[in-house]
Amino acid sequence: MISTWAELRDFALxxxxxHVTDAVSWGNxxxxxxxxxxxxxxxxxxxxIFKGSRDEREMLMAADPETFVMHPHYxxxxxxxxxxxxxxxxxxxxRLRQSWRDAAPKRFLKEWDAR
Structure with a gap:
């Protein structure tokens, strides 16, 4: 299991x-x-925090509320x-692979998938 930002960052990298880079947004x-x-x-x-949809989030939270959590900010x-x-x-x-694909320009994905 992944427990910290450092572990998640290392895992994702x-x-x-x-085209994946370290960044700081809103001081984080x-x-x-x-x-x-x-x-x-x-x-x-x-x-x-991972990208997804409200419907998926609600389904995941209902299925496993100890794992999939919420904060009012989100x-x-x-x-x-x-x-x-x-x-x-x-x-x-x-989740990371799908959101990486979702963020990619279509022309890049066409070349990536062709390889």
Whole structure:
């Protein structure tokens, strides 16, 4: 299980996806993919933040409320918060790969997929 920002950062970078960079937004470290925020750790609650949808977040929270958590700051977004120490690497990898693809320009993905 992934427990901290340092572990999540190292894990995400180990996927060796291109166009991923370290960044700081609103005073907090994060990783960006293709210039867009990709994953980060919440400054409000001990949880990683992944991109998703509200419907998916609600489903995940209903299925496992100890793992998938919420803070009022994120209530109006589709972001998915996963409690530190409960982040499954397999789930995180699939989520990161999908959000990396979602952030990529279409022309880049066409070339990437052709390889």
């Amino acid at each position: 180990s996927l060796d996806l291109p 470290p994060n990783l960006k993919a293709h210039g867009k925020m990709w994953c980060w750790w919440s400054p409000y609650v001990d949880a990683a 209530a109006n977004t589709g972001l998915i918060l996963v409690a530190g120490g409960r982040i499954d690497p397999g789930w995180a990898e699939a």
